[in-house]
Amino acid sequence: PCHLFLKEPHDQKGKENFKLLLLLNDRFQALWNFTEENYRMLKQKCNLGNIFLNLESCSEAWKHHKTVLKQFFTDFTSESSMSLALYTVLHKPIRDHVERHVLLLTELNEALKEDPEKELVTSVIKEYVKLESFISQVLDEACFTKALWKSLGYKFTDVLCVPERRLLEDSRNLPISASTNRSDRILLFDDVLVLIQKEMFSWSLSCSLLPRHVLRIVTPEETFFLSAKDPQMKAVWQWKLNQAIRQALNGKRDFPLWGKTGEGTEPPSCRFFSYVFKLEGKFKSATYEGEWHWGKPHGKGTLKWPDGRNHVGDFKEGLEHGFGICLVPRRSEDRYDCYKCHWSQGKMRGYGICEYGNEMVYKGYFKDDMRQGFGILESTAADRPFKYTGQWENDKKNGYGVWDDKNRGERYIGTWQDDHKHGQGIVVTQSGVCYQRTFHAGKMVGSGILLLEDDSVYEGNFTEDLTFVGKGKLSFANGFILEGTFTNKSGQGLQTQGILNTSNEQLDDRITKVQLGLAEFPVEKRWKGIYDQFLEFIQSGCKEETEESFTGFHIQTSKELRKSQEYLFCQRGAEDASWKTEDILEELVKHQELASLHCYLDKALKSSLHPLGKLLKALMIAFQAAYSGIGANRHLLTMAQEEVKYYAKKIWEFYQGLLCLALEQKGQLPTNDQKACSIVLPLILPCFYPELFMLYMLYHEREDDLYCQGIVDLSLFPDIKLLEFLDVQKGTNNYRGHKGLRKAKQEMSLMVLKYVILSPFQRRSLIKDKCFLSATECLQKLITTVDPREKLVILQKTYEEIESTVSRVVEKDYKLPMDDLLPLLMYVVSRAKIQHLGAEIHLIRDLMDPTNQGGLYDFLLTALESCYEHIQRMRLHQRENCHGTHSP
Incomplete structure (x- = not known):
C-alpha cells in the first residue's frame, strides 16, 4: 500500500511504517515455520528427505529478508522504482512461497499411496492453486485501478481514488450505457457504482433484472437503467454487480475472485447496511442504517440527520410505514419533540403519542402528519396548565370537545372550530356555577342560561365574569321571579328595572332540575372521533397489522420499541391471553349463545388487548373528561346518563360488526338478536358508575x-x-x-x-x-x-x-x-x-x-x-x- 511510504524514513511516520513492514515480515516467517513444523511430522511417517531439504533451504531465505527491508527506503527514487521495491518486498516473496508449496505438495502427493491422507493433500493443492489465481487477479485488479486513477481528472481523483477501493469494471472496457445518455461513463467499484456525467452521482449497490439486455438499477434515491448491446455483455455486468454487492455485504472478497463461492451468484434481496442520502428531499443528509429490500429501506431501521433529528421504526419501500419514534429538536431550545406514532407511506397516520418539548403531550390520532380525529392534548406548564379531550381536524380543535382550564378552575363542554370555542357550549366552574351559551370564535354572543350555586336561574345576557347585562329573567330558589333590565355601573353594583313576582306558583322542579346540553349536543355526535376509528378498523377487514393504528398500542409491539412506548386506551397488564385478530374472530363464532356470549364479552371488555376493551377504555377517558371533578354537576346528569346508554349501544354494534365479519369468512349468517341494554350495559356500567352515581346524588341531594x-x-x-x-x-x-x-x-x-x-x-x-x-x-x-x-x-x-x-x-x-x-x-x-x-x-x-x-x-x-x-x-x-x- 502506497500510503505507508508517504513520509521520509527519518520521520516518525516513516519509522512507524518501517516497523509495520518488519512485523509483516515476521508474520510471513512465522507462517513458514508453522509449515515447516508440519512437514517434520510428515517426515516421521514417510520418506520425504529430499523434499524437506528443499524446504529448509527456502526457510533460510526468510532469515535474510530483513536485510532487504532495511535497504527498502533507499531503493526507490521514482514511481517505477517504488513499484519495483513494493513488488520485491511484499508481492514476490509470498508469490514464490505459494509456488514452492504447490510444487512440494505435488511431489508429496505423488509419493503417497491411495488413502485418506492423499485425498487431504490433493484438496490442499487445489486451495493453493486457487490462492495463486487469487493473487494474480488481485494484482491485475490493482493495476486496473491504478490505470484508472491516471486517466481521471483532478476532481474525480479526490473523490474516487481511495487506497482501499478497487475498480471491478469500466464501461470503456466492457461497453454498457445509461439509457438516458450513451456518452456517460460507468464505473463499477467494489463499494460504489459511479455514473460520470456533467454532475457526478454514486449509489450503494442494488439491482434487479429487466428483459431485452437492460439492467434496472434501484438505488435508495433513484432508479435508472443500463443497456448492453448483447446478452453476454449484460450477463457479465449483472454478474459483477451481484459480486460487488455480495462482497460488500459479506465484508470480504470472494475466494477465488472469479470462482464459485458456494453462496450463489445473486445477493440476498433483503440486506442490512448504512447509507447517506444526498439528493433533495425529506431524507437529504440523513444516514439510514437498517434493513433494505431491493434498494429501498424496508423493515427495521434508523434515520439520523445532522441537525439532531432521528427516526427509529418500521419502513416500507423506502418510506416510514408502521410504528416509529421520531425525535425533532426544537429551535433555540435544548429540547425535543418526540413522536411515537403509526406511519403510513412516510406520514403519521393512525394512533400516536407526541411529547412536545414545551411540556405538552398529545395522545390521539393523526392523518397526513396532522392531528385528526379523537385526541387528548394536555399541558403541564406552570403558566398555563390545561387539558383538551375531543375532536381534531387538520391539526386544530374542531367538533365536540372538553376543555379544562386549570388556572381558572373552569371546564368547557361544547363545540369547537379552528381552535376556538364556536357554537353551543356549557361552562362549569369550580364553585358550582354553570352556564350554557353560544360562542363565536371564542367569544360569547347572544343570551344564555346561568345556573347559580344557590339554585337561582338567570336567563338572558351576561359577561364573562358572570355579571348580568341587559334584559333577563332571574328565578330565585324560593320561587320569586325578577324580570327586567340589568345594569352594572362602577361603584354602584348590580341594578335592575323590572317586575318582581313573589307568588310561589312558579316554584317547581324546573328551577333546580334544569338539564343542559340535551338538544344542543345530540348524543350520537359527541364522541364521533372514537367510533370512527373502530368502525374503520372493522370495515378494513380487521387486519392485524393495522389494529394498533386504529385501536391504540398494545403489549405485542416489538421489543425494541416497547421501552419507549406508552399506551393510549389500554394499560399494560399481567394478561396471559394474547388477542390476535384471527383469534378474536374465531372466538366470536364460538360464543353466540347468551350465557357464553355474556362470559366472552365480559372477558373482552376487561382486556386491555381486545379491540372492544380498548374502545371501552377510550369511552371511559371521554366520560371522565366531561363528568369527573369539576364536571360533577347535577345539571349534567341527563347528558351523562344518555351517554352511558349510547356507549352500550355502540359497543354492541361493533361487536355485531366483528361477528358479521367472522361469520362472513365462514359463509354463515348472524342469528343473535339480543339487545345492547340487556347484555352490554350491565357489563360496562361499573366503569362509569363512580362519576354517574355522583351526579345522581347531586341531582337528588x-x-x-x-x-x-x-x-x-x-x-x-x-x-x-x-x-x-x-x-x-x-x-x-x-x-x-x-x-x-x-x-x-x-x-x-x-x-x-x-x-x-x-x-x-x-x-x-x-x-x-x-x-x-x-x-x-x-x-x-x-x-x-x-x-x-x-x-x-x-x-x-x-x-x-x-x-x-x-x-x-x-x-x-x-x-x-x-x-x-x-x-x-x-x-x-x-x-x-x-x-x-x-x-x-x-x-x-x-x-x-x-x-x-x-x-x-x-x-x-x-x-x-x-x-x-x-x-x-x-x-x-x-x-x-x-x-x-x-x-x-
Whole structure:
C-alpha cells in the first residue's frame, strides 16, 4: 500500500511504517515455520528427505529478508522504482512461497499411496492453486485501478481514488450505457457504482433484472437503467454487480475472485447496511442504517440527520410505514419533540403519542402528519396548565370537545372550530356555577342560561365574569321571579328595572332540575372521533397489522420499541391471553349463545388487548373528561346518563360488526338478536358508575336530605312502636279498614317477642333490630352492586323475606298487596338506613332493562319509590307543623 511510504524514513511516520513492514515480515516467517513444523511430522511417517531439504533451504531465505527491508527506503527514487521495491518486498516473496508449496505438495502427493491422507493433500493443492489465481487477479485488479486513477481528472481523483477501493469494471472496457445518455461513463467499484456525467452521482449497490439486455438499477434515491448491446455483455455486468454487492455485504472478497463461492451468484434481496442520502428531499443528509429490500429501506431501521433529528421504526419501500419514534429538536431550545406514532407511506397516520418539548403531550390520532380525529392534548406548564379531550381536524380543535382550564378552575363542554370555542357550549366552574351559551370564535354572543350555586336561574345576557347585562329573567330558589333590565355601573353594583313576582306558583322542579346540553349536543355526535376509528378498523377487514393504528398500542409491539412506548386506551397488564385478530374472530363464532356470549364479552371488555376493551377504555377517558371533578354537576346528569346508554349501544354494534365479519369468512349468517341494554350495559356500567352515581346524588341531594331526616326521626321508635306508628300513618293516608292486617301485625309482634328471651338487665331496654331482620339485611345489600339487574333481584328477595315473615306469623301463605306491602316495606327501609336511596332508585329506573317495565320488578321499584316519597313527606309535614306552631 502506497500510503505507508508517504513520509521520509527519518520521520516518525516513516519509522512507524518501517516497523509495520518488519512485523509483516515476521508474520510471513512465522507462517513458514508453522509449515515447516508440519512437514517434520510428515517426515516421521514417510520418506520425504529430499523434499524437506528443499524446504529448509527456502526457510533460510526468510532469515535474510530483513536485510532487504532495511535497504527498502533507499531503493526507490521514482514511481517505477517504488513499484519495483513494493513488488520485491511484499508481492514476490509470498508469490514464490505459494509456488514452492504447490510444487512440494505435488511431489508429496505423488509419493503417497491411495488413502485418506492423499485425498487431504490433493484438496490442499487445489486451495493453493486457487490462492495463486487469487493473487494474480488481485494484482491485475490493482493495476486496473491504478490505470484508472491516471486517466481521471483532478476532481474525480479526490473523490474516487481511495487506497482501499478497487475498480471491478469500466464501461470503456466492457461497453454498457445509461439509457438516458450513451456518452456517460460507468464505473463499477467494489463499494460504489459511479455514473460520470456533467454532475457526478454514486449509489450503494442494488439491482434487479429487466428483459431485452437492460439492467434496472434501484438505488435508495433513484432508479435508472443500463443497456448492453448483447446478452453476454449484460450477463457479465449483472454478474459483477451481484459480486460487488455480495462482497460488500459479506465484508470480504470472494475466494477465488472469479470462482464459485458456494453462496450463489445473486445477493440476498433483503440486506442490512448504512447509507447517506444526498439528493433533495425529506431524507437529504440523513444516514439510514437498517434493513433494505431491493434498494429501498424496508423493515427495521434508523434515520439520523445532522441537525439532531432521528427516526427509529418500521419502513416500507423506502418510506416510514408502521410504528416509529421520531425525535425533532426544537429551535433555540435544548429540547425535543418526540413522536411515537403509526406511519403510513412516510406520514403519521393512525394512533400516536407526541411529547412536545414545551411540556405538552398529545395522545390521539393523526392523518397526513396532522392531528385528526379523537385526541387528548394536555399541558403541564406552570403558566398555563390545561387539558383538551375531543375532536381534531387538520391539526386544530374542531367538533365536540372538553376543555379544562386549570388556572381558572373552569371546564368547557361544547363545540369547537379552528381552535376556538364556536357554537353551543356549557361552562362549569369550580364553585358550582354553570352556564350554557353560544360562542363565536371564542367569544360569547347572544343570551344564555346561568345556573347559580344557590339554585337561582338567570336567563338572558351576561359577561364573562358572570355579571348580568341587559334584559333577563332571574328565578330565585324560593320561587320569586325578577324580570327586567340589568345594569352594572362602577361603584354602584348590580341594578335592575323590572317586575318582581313573589307568588310561589312558579316554584317547581324546573328551577333546580334544569338539564343542559340535551338538544344542543345530540348524543350520537359527541364522541364521533372514537367510533370512527373502530368502525374503520372493522370495515378494513380487521387486519392485524393495522389494529394498533386504529385501536391504540398494545403489549405485542416489538421489543425494541416497547421501552419507549406508552399506551393510549389500554394499560399494560399481567394478561396471559394474547388477542390476535384471527383469534378474536374465531372466538366470536364460538360464543353466540347468551350465557357464553355474556362470559366472552365480559372477558373482552376487561382486556386491555381486545379491540372492544380498548374502545371501552377510550369511552371511559371521554366520560371522565366531561363528568369527573369539576364536571360533577347535577345539571349534567341527563347528558351523562344518555351517554352511558349510547356507549352500550355502540359497543354492541361493533361487536355485531366483528361477528358479521367472522361469520362472513365462514359463509354463515348472524342469528343473535339480543339487545345492547340487556347484555352490554350491565357489563360496562361499573366503569362509569363512580362519576354517574355522583351526579345522581347531586341531582337528588335535596330529596335525600329530607329522606335522611325522616329516617333519623323513625329510628327513635322501638320496633313495635314503629310498626304501630306506621299503621297509624297508614290510617291517615286512606289505608283504614284493614283490620285483618292490623291484627296480623299485632300477632306478629307478639310472636316476635315470644321468641326473644330477655335477661333482667334487658327488660328495661327497648328491643331493636329484631323485627324483619332478614329483610332489612337483604335490602342493605342494595349498595353492594352497581348492576341495576342485581339491585332489582335484591329488592325482590327483600319482598320475599317480608312475605315469608308474614306467612310464618299468620301460619299460612300470604300474598301481600300494595296496601299491605307499603307499611311493612317502609319499616324495613327505615331500619336499613340506606343513604342516597333516591339516587339509587332513580339510577335503577333510568338504566334498568326496558323489558322489566310493567312486571314484578317494576311493581317492587314503584313500592320502594312510594316508601321513599312517604318518608320525605313525613319529614316535610313535620317541618310545616313546626313552622305553624311557632308562627304568630
